[in-house]
Amino acid sequence: MSEDRKEPFKRNVKDSWYVQYEEMNFPAIQKGWVLPVDRWEDFDPFILMAEDWFKKGTFPDHPHRGFQTVTYVIDGRLEHIDNGGGRDILEPGDVQYMNAGWAARHAEDGVEDDIAHTLQLWLNLPQDKKETKTIYQNIYSEDTPVVNFDGGSVKVYSGKVAGVEGPMDSIVPITLSEVNLAEGNEYTLDLPEDHNAFLYVLSGEVEVGEEKHNLAKHGVATLTYQDHGNPDASSELTLKANRRRTRVLVYSGKPIKENVVPYGPFVMNSMDEIKKAFQDFQQGKFGPPAI
Template sequence: MAERFQREVKDRWYVKYNEMGFPAIQKGWVLPADRWRDFDPFILMAEDWFKKGTFPDHPHRGFQTVTYVVDGRLEHIDNAGGRDILEPGDVQYMNAGWAARHAEDGVEDDVAHTLQLWLNLPKDKKDSETIYQNVYGEEAPVVPIDGGSVKVFSGCVAGVTGPLDSIVPITLSELTLAKGAEFTLDLPENHNAFLYVLAGEIEAGVNKVNMKKHGVGTLSFNENGEGTSELTIKSQKRRTKVLIYSGAPIREEIVPHGPFVMNSMEEIKQAYDDFRQGKFGPPAV
């Protein structure tokens, strides 16, 4: 049997945070947008703390979002009539496709703390149907492991498949470990991947890189591989929690601009024109 590809931590950094003007409170870039070629198919990931009124009605086109609620409550409203409140440990998936219009806000006096990932769409799917899917924490399968657990939101990890059904297939799992516990995740070998330490401290990859809370690590991968790879994570502290994301690169040039992600500046201008002309539909209120 051929030896499987062993993932290593290729690059790492710690998120730097900036205070924002009220009702926004604080923001940090887990994945900075100017490095989207390194992260492909992922474009950016923002970590936000905010209160009601920060993200009212706004449009999107040409990409997907995966929003993980860390703390507080997040109210989602869209102009197709969708409305729900997500709580800590819940995830919302949105395929903006050709025209999404929604609002994301804190609830009452809560401070919402979220991680929002922007996931690219290939050119032939940028005009796809707009879709929203809420994945509540209790709906994601949990696999007990020695010294912890793996919760799977998307893709096949640890022998189970998560309920999140994205247009571009990804994996998203949440690994919880006690001090000294170790686990090896199987990920598609050709998926670009990164991890984010929500709590505790880890040693990750075959090169055993140390990372603490707020640490981000991009991982090696074999883009032409057809099998699975192994990512080993060991906890160095109690109550360690890590999010692991992976997806196959799309390898298309993109133009991220404001709330839109298209393949050219002309398409960005068209998106703004379409929004001004009311083609995105009524406000999300």
């Protein structure tokens, strides 16, 4: 007699909204909060995500400590410079992963006269990993595995999705996938059932989940998940395109469930740790400028 097989958890939309944008002072151009800055308890392990349009000179040399960033280039070119000698240019479809760890110091800029258009996600680190070494990893679009299916494709930047492993080597494992769908086509994305997750619609229009929640371009949705679920079990997220060229980014990660204190360029567990980070930076412990 065969054992009963548990049906995968079916994801639905928990909350949704559309990004609101504001004009900025040059050389910054426009900003919108995909994940607003004051809801990190809902988004855990994610803290915030900003969508920015900017030119060279907007994000010069600056420090970070206590978290990770995942930067997706939508359009234009992004130059990364760090004080460990790293320098590279990222183009549309490329992603940069940074583990700030104990002391990152870098710059992120548009190239020449380009307007860089990026999504930057701040991803928390658990307390016991906030002083890990600083790591930068560039993930180029052409080196990222793509799984094609009838009516679309899924590109996997991080985690194991659609039977392939993304190249991102995150300190705290996450999944990041880009799903492309032609109008009328559907795809079911597998995600670990205990991962908190959200999606962002880059273009087109999509029905999300079993309840067919409709979202168009600039739409954001947080998704239901199994808070105490099995880390080895998968859940299913169904996406169906209602317009041509629908493109959706899906992020997931396991909640850390620790106190979070984001302040300026640092994310720590207490204000005392924030003050120590500022003190260490002022005392030169983050190293020389990134120029």
